[in-house]
Amino acid sequence: MSAINFTIEGPKSSAGNTPKADVPFDEVSHWIDVTPSQRVVVLNPVIDTIALTVTAQSALKYLTPSVALADTQATSATYWNGIFNRVAEEASDPTQELIHWSKRRIPKYKKTVDLLIPGQDATALLSVDPTQKSMAPLRLEFSVSKLGKTGIKELANRWSEIDIDNVAFQALWLDARITRVDIAVDILNLDISDLVVFNPAVWKIWSAASASTGMQTHQFYLKKANKKSPFLDPKSRSDLLVYDKREEQLAHGNEPRFDQIAHVRVEASRQSKSFLRNLPKLTYPFQGWEFQRPASLPPPYEAWIWKLFFDSARVRGYEAAKMLVPEHIWEKGDHLLDKFYEGDLINEQSIWPDWDKTLQKSSIRQILDWSKSDLHDLLPGQKGTLYFTSP
Structure with missing residues (x-):
């Protein structure tokens, strides 16, 4: 059954045209009739980007033939050293088209590669070989919204090229932790110039504007000034970003998803050390922020x-x-x-009851299910059978 569409109309253009866009109804959180001719639509929250760290501790313990702690630790060290080497080999192989050295650098990790997802405008960032022993040996960052459900399968394929028949992709996630998760809410049919964002802890707003289209981005800085030059270089950037999503799509050469309809994205970045399996318990990420719009005046x-x-x-x-x-x-x-x-x-009562719906529809749902599964189901018949394949 196809999704029911929710049609919205934008204000008439200077040419007299009325832009329209269809939104799948199951993506809509709520709407506001600002005037008889203008309806502002707020979509359900989505996960934009997530960064996860992996130790595979439970899987390695399950797969190690001996239950002695020293054997498990030795197996873990040998296993991850092999992974570090394999990542370098694959990224350095000129015939390898889907694993490349990345231009990005993740602090405290020696090796970072891009995992390419064929047929999609998506790339996952894989970092390994930390500089400190206390850190997780692997970090994975990807755009949940771009990756899609087929992208998870492609990630598993990239992993199988790095780890040859040792620890299956689905078994990595039992001990995985979230280091960062970006939660986004899209507002349609309201210009970014008409969105007022307020937080009493904010003392500076840095904005970027285009000479042709006006305001495009707002960054917010908290009341903790840099002592040397607080007016030129405030250091305490908040976890909130507001930007014109339609203009961003155009800048990347993509067709705007909602055509000519104004599209603003409000995005909160949450730092965390929580287990991935606790993602459904994430608290409302916009606490303390107010998002306001112009009212209709007689x-x-x-x-x-x-x-x-x-x-x-x-x-x-x-x-x-x-x-x-x-x-x-x-x-x-x-x-x-x-x-x-x-x-x-945007407020907790209007959008956060839909958080569970977000997870159910998200491409990360499969990984989330694995993080809560039993190793007997994820690795049937493999207990105590880990033998390394020589690179």
Whole structure:
């Protein structure tokens, strides 16, 4: 059965056209009728990028013929040294098309490679051989949304080229931990310039704008200034990023998913040391943040006047912008300023009950299921049978 589509219409363009886009209804968290002609749609949260660390401790203990701790530790050391060497060999092989040395560097890991996913605009980042013995021997980072369910199978194929018949891909995840997970919420039919983000702990907002299309990105810095040059180089960047997703897709040469409809992404990056199997218990990632939109004002309080005022306030500051508004207009709308913005876009009550739905539909669901499985089911008949294949 095909998904039921939810149709939204954007404001008329200067040419008189009304852009439209269809959204699968099961992706919609809620919508807001801002005016009789404008409906803002908020989608369910999605996992954008996740970074995982792997020790394979449970799998190696299960596969090691002896149960003695010293034997298990020796097996683990031998196994991972073999993996480190195999990664280097595969990445250095000129005939190997799907495993390449990466241009990115992950701190405290000596080797980082790109695992290419055929037929998809997706790459997983694999880092091995840590500089400290206390660190996990393997780190894997990938875009969950780009990878897709077929991408998980391709990751398993890349792993089988590195680890030849020792520890199966599905057995790696019982001890896997999350180091970072990026949770994104998409807002449709609302320009990024009309989205106001507030957090009392924020003291600086750094924004990037295009001369042709206007505001595109907001980064937020917390009240912990760099002592040397707090106005030029604030160091405490928050875990929140807001950007124009439609413009990002165009910049990468891709067709915007929702055509001409405005598409803003709000993304929170959570640092963690939690086991992967606890991902369903992740708490609401936007705690402390308010996401507000312009309200619809009755005549004579034309909304465009107040949009101009708030655009000016962002650049000049509130008091300086207020001085630019003619007094007769200010008197009409001053008492409505506290009602002009409504915080009904993203909040815990509206989007976080859908977190379980996100996981059920996500491509990471398969790995998440493996992380909660029994090794007897993942590796049937293989207990105590680990024998290394010489590279």
